[in-house]
Amino acid sequence: MNTTLLAIGAGIAVLCGLGAGVSIGIATGHATDAVARQPEASGKITSTLILGCALAEATAIYGFIIALLIIFVL
Amino acid sequence: MSLKELLNEALESRTVFTVFGIGIDESTVVTWIIMAVVALLCFILTRGLKLEHISKRQAAVEFAVTKLQSLTQDIAGEHGVRYAPYLITMLIYLFFANIIGVFGFKPPTKSLNVTASLALMSIILVQYAAIREKSLKGWLKSFGRPTKLILPFNILDLITRPLSLCMRLFGNILGAFVIMEILKAVVPVVLPAVFSLYFDFFDGILQAYVFVFLTGIYIKEAIE
Numbered sequence: 032m033n034t035t036l037l038a039i040g041a042g043i044a045v046l047c048g049l050g051a052g053v054s055i056g057i058a059t060g061h062a063t064d065a066v067a068r069q070p071e072a073s074g075k076i077t078s079t080l081i082l083g084c085a086l087a088e089a090t091a092i093y094g095f096i097i098a099l100l101i102i103f104v105l
Numbered sequence: 106m107s108l109k110e111l112l113n114e115a116l117e118s119r120t121v122f123t124v125f126g127i128g129i130d131e132s133t134v135v136t137w138i139i140m141a142v143v144a145l146l147c148f149i150l151t152r153g154l155k156l157e158h159i160s161k162r163q164a165a166v167e168f169a170v171t172k173l174q175s176l177t178q179d180i181a182g183e184h185g186v187r188y189a190p191y192l193i194t195m196l197i198y199l200f201f202a203n204i205i206g207v208f209g210f211k212p213p214t215k216s217l218n219v220t221a222s223l224a225l226m227s228i229i230l231v232q233y234a235a236i237r238e239k240s241l242k243g244w245l246k247s248f249g250r251p252t253k254l255i256l257p258f259n260i261l262d263l264i265t266r267p268l269s270l271c272m273r274l275f276g277n278i279l280g281a282f283v284i285m286e287i288l289k290a291v292v293p294v295v296l297p298a299v300f301s302l303y304f305d306f307f308d309g310i311l312q313a314y315v316f317v318f319l320t321g322i323y324i325k326e327a328i329e
Contacts, residue, residue: 085315089269092276099279103116 041101047094055084108287115286116279118216132213139201139213180321184238184328188321191230195223196317203278203309206285207301212309214278217271224271227320228263235327270319277312281305 062080066073120128150166159167173196177189199214206212213219236244248259281304289297 081311082315082318085311089273089276092280093272095280096272096276099116103113 037101037105041098044094044098044101048091051087051091054087058083058087108290111286111290112283115215115283118211118218130216130218131211132216132219135205135210135213136202136219138210139198139205143197143201177317177321180318180325182325182328185234185321185324188230188234188324192317192321195227195320196313199223199274199313199316200310203313204305206282206309207305212278212282214274215282217275220271220275220278223274223316224267227270227316227323228267231320231323231327232263234324238328266319266323270316274312274316277308281308 058080062076065076118130118132121131121134122129150162153160154163173193174189177192177196178186181188181192202212202214202219204212214223232244235247239247249256250259285297285301285304288300
């Protein structure tokens with residue numbers, strides 16, 4: 032029973048990835064629009080996109096860490 | 106070795122040997138290895154520098170150094186030039202530390218101790234830069250900018266910024282390491298090499314750059 036609850040808790044914790052996935056998808060869509068509008072700025076747009084994705088990914092990683100802690104420490 | 110034991114081993118860091126009763130971790134030993142490699146590289150690359158008729162090696166080194174300096178200057182601003190050496194050193198160390206998983210060692214940044222100390226160093230440097238630029242009273246007053254309402258959030262920033270720096274780096278590198286370990290245990294033939302291009306190289310370099318970029322942004326904001 033205890034391990035079941037822990038497993039459910041860990042599963043819920045990893046749901047944080049949903050926000051990161053959706054937001055990075057939307058950001059990439061906007062970046063593609065921007066590159067299509069102005070192809071000569073594609074270098075700057077790409078690097079801004081990559082930086083923004085790395086920062087947005089952090090919240091998903093927090094969820095992953097909490098899930099790891101739940102499984103291995105509790 | 107079952108998957109559970111594999112994961113348990115990936116998460117802990119063993120004590121390799123003890124010196125005068127202080128246990129030395131794996132992460133410390135790998136950091137020493139990185140330090141030795143970087144020091145050796147610096148020594149080899151800077152021998153016999155000339156002013157004219159420079160060799161190709163010197164041209165490459167000068168190109169790399171000017172590139173790094175302009176990068177950190179963009180991030181930290183003109184007044185932040187005195188903090189450029191710290192940022193460049195951090196970038197080089199994190200670059201090697203995150204990638205060294207490819208060469209068979211365990212990346213030192215996979216342990217929370219290393220990333221927490223790096224984040225602590227960065228935040229102490231940011232507060233030192235703020236105090237040096239604005240003097241103690243100005244620094245204390247800057248918590249009330251732009252409005253007094255933001256005061257609790259500014260104080261909270263002192264805690265959440267290093268926490269997020271630490272956790273972002275730790276989570277990314279640990280996640281990449283765990284996935285690579287599982288992959289190597291399940292399909293040891295071709296897949297690890299292909300996936301390590303993303304997990305080890307791309308993720309490691311990106312997280313190193315993000316760490317240094319965020320520290321530079323905090324410094325620029327503190328100096329203003």
